[in-house]
Amino acid sequence: MTPRSRIAPLDVVWRTCDAVPECLGVAHEPYGRCLAHLTPAQAAEFLRGLTPGQALDLRGTLVSEDLLARVLDGVERHLGRARFDRAIFTGPARFGEVVFAGDATFDHAKFDHLASFYGARFLRNVSFREARFLREFSLHDARMCGHATFDHVTVRGDALFGAAQFGAAPPRGTGNASFGRADNGLLPEASSQKASFQRAQFHGFAAFDAAVFHGEACFRGARFHRAVSFRGSDCGASAEFQSARFEGAAYLGPMRVVRRLSLAGVRACAPLHIDTGGCRVVLRAAAVLGRLAARLSDAEVDLRDARLAGLSAVTRRSGRLRVTSLDGLDADALTLTGVDLRACGLDGLRRPEGLRLRECVFAAPPGGLGLRLGWPPVRWWSRRRVIADEHLWRGWAAHGLDEHSADEQGAGEHSAGEHGAGPAGDRAPDPARLAVLYERLRPGVDDTRVAADFAFGAMEMRRLGSPRGRGRLLLSLYWLACGYGLRAGRALGWLALVAAVAAGAVCWAAGVRPEGKPAVHRPRVAVVRPAATASRPAHGLGG
Numbered sequence: 001m002t003p004r005s006r007i008a009p010l011d012v013v014w015r016t017c018d019a020v021p022e023c024l025g026v027a028h029e030p031y032g033r034c035l036a037h038l039t040p041a042q043a044a045e046f047l048r049g050l051t052p053g054q055a056l057d058l059r060g061t062l063v064s065e066d067l068l069a070r071v072l073d074g075v076e077r078h079l080g081r082a083r084f085d086r087a088i089f090t091g092p093a094r095f096g097e098v099v100f101a102g103d104a105t106f107d108h109a110k111f112d113h114l115a116s117f118y119g120a121r122f123l124r125n126v127s128f129r130e131a132r133f134l135r136e137f138s139l140h141d142a143r144m145c146g147h148a149t150f151d152h153v154t155v156r157g158d159a160l161f162g163a164a165q166f167g168a169a170p171p172r173g174t175g176n177a178s179f180g181r182a183d184n185g186l187l188p189e190a191s192s193q194k195a196s197f198q199r200a201q202f203h204g205f206a207a208f209d210a211a212v213f214h215g216e217a218c219f220r221g222a223r224f225h226r227a228v229s230f231r232g233s234d235c236g237a238s239a240e241f242q243s244a245r246f247e248g249a250a251y252l253g254p255m256r257v258v259r260r261l262s263l264a265g266v267r268a269c270a271p272l273h274i275d276t277g278g279c280r281v282v283l284r285a286a287a288v289l290g291r292l293a294a295r296l297s298d299a300e301v302d303l304r305d306a307r308l309a310g311l312s313a314v315t316r317r318s319g320r321l322r323v324t325s326l327d328g329l330d331a332d333a334l335t336l337t338g339v340d341l342r343a344c345g346l347d348g349l350r351r352p353e354g355l356r357l358r359e360c361v362f363a364a365p366p367g368g369l370g371l372r373l374g375w376p377p378v379r380w381w382s383r384r385r386v387i388a389d390e391h392l393w394r395g396w397a398a399h400g401l402d403e404h405s406a407d408e409q410g411a412g413e414h415s416a417g418e419h420g421a422g423p424a425g426d427r428a429p430d431p432a433r434l435a436v437l438y439e440r441l442r443p444g445v446d447d448t449r450v451a452a453d454f455a456f457g458a459m460e461m462r463r464l465g466s467p468r469g470r471g472r473l474l475l476s477l478y479w480l481a482c483g484y485g486l487r488a489g490r491a492l493g494w495l496a497l498v499a500a501v502a503a504g505a506v507c508w509a510a511g512v513r514p515e516g517k518p519a520v521h522r523p524r525v526a527v528v529r530p531a532a533t534a535s536r537p538a539h540g541l542g543g
Helices: 040-048 066-074 389-394 404-419 431-445 449-467 472-480 488-509
Strands: 194-196 215-220 248-250 260-262 272-279 279-280 292-302 307-325 328-336 355-358 369-372 378-381
Touching: 040 066, 272 307, 355 431, 389 431, 431 449
Parallel strands: 194 215, 248 272, 260 279, 272 292, 279 292, 292 307, 307 328, 328 355
Antiparallel strands: 369 378
């Protein structure tokens, strides 16, 4: 035994082998030795006593390839309660197609060569806590019906979990006496069907393609030194990657997650691809140094306090994609496509000019006629796009959204309240800040109509944030006359009104009177008199 594999006897709770003082193998009665130190006759006698479904205890034992093969043949590859804690597998460990009818534990075990559990069936719980795999570790097409624990494992080679099932129901017909049962005679419940990989170390390629997690998949604090893939995987509860570290490319999808995909506090030094839907995606305080590509459908995204250093994109694949928080987001270049931003505050962005908005949905003012005590007392709100910060500052949150959006906003505010922040960030919205925010967001909008609405919103916030005086009066006249040069209809209306007033004034000046009593006109009779001649003097003339 090498010095690094020696463990003090006080660290174990079983009776150790009497053959060698350094051996930690469990002693088998009546020999007082572990299986590796039995004589050939004693080993043959022990192996002849094995039966299918029998419990097996090889804790702390040096297990060679030949010894493992003879043991598995003796139980016909059907084990009951299996204990391999602190066992050292000096040769390839091949557990392919083995059925573990009871709990199986490999805690602190060491595999010097290949560890293959291809097609194995664990009908109860299985634990590999703090196990070390110096070469490849394969659980491809394995079935784990109970709780599966891989906390603090170290895999130097590739880790293959493709098509594995975690928490699946046991196969039919395997609950008979020959396969063994649990201590209480019951199969594992759904609440215990959890796959835990907390603080696991994967130095090689890790593949979870087409893996099925019927319960929760927990990878908190795991570290992936090379690429990891979850293509075609299915998670029936939540997938937790809090504080995980991806040093290679990470392909989280296309995958199905029912509840939540949590990437809070992760650090990705290479491209991070996310493709899922129907759940909540949490990227709080995540640091992505490579490219982030998220393709989501019917999902919610939380990017609070995230740091995105590379080209990043969050795209709606189908259905509805809603962003719940962008507070504290620091992104060099982030493109949001088809995202619902009606309830997401943008005032907390550290660099709004790095945001690109394509086909996004924004909030809108309440439609119809508005009455108030200030000036003007009557106002008709135009249908324009506004950001959620202005929506909140004006007090439109209760009636500016549709019923479904209002319910979702209330749920978002409640969720944000649990974390100590509201939808608009820690600071209250301010008109001056909103005016600057509109100006910084406008270059990143691809829709000309939305860009015009943002320009109108910037001028509106600048007017409302100005102190009362000549400046605010001029801005008010500018708004009233033509809507800051962005409302052609308003200017045409004023022009038509001025033209009508001018025409009326001209007509009045020309003497046109309103309809009344008609004037009486007397006819004039013209009298024609004959001209005077020499024979017929004119009438009234003398001589």
